């Protein structure tokens with residue numbers, strides 16, 4: 001019994017090969033499960049903006065850089081954008097609004113030069 005493949009006991013002659021393929025697929029899949037995904041783990045407003053808004057709003061296309069809106073206005077706009085298909089998880093909305101008001105609110109001064 002000693003030299004036989006453990007994972008596939010009834011495997012034909014090329015069981016060893018399949019075992020390797022299995023490992024090659026299983027190891028990355030396991031790592032993906034164990035390591036936190038940056039897309040899910042990142043929970044600050046700027047990264048939510050990057051994920052949910054930046055595909056339609058870039059500095060050069062439909063830019064929001066010069067916008068200075070109140071929290072209420074950002075909220076209304078974001079609700080409208082969700083209607084356009086923006087993917088903002090409900091739980092992340094306050095964080096996104098915090099970011100927008102902080103960086104693009106009435107008190108955040110003239111648009112930053114980048």
Ligand code: HEC
Nearest residue numbers: 052053055056057064067077078080081084085086087088
């Ligand atoms: C699917 C593309 C798309 C996504 C994603 C998107 N937007 Fe928009 N956005 C638009 C379009 C198109 C307009 C212009 C039409 C309008 O104002 O309704 C717009 C307009 C706006 C405006 C008004 C701009 C103005 O000049 O008054 C704001 C503010 C805004 N978006 C914010 C956001 C925010 C914040 C997000 C992320 C939560 C976002 N958008 C995601 C397409 C998008």
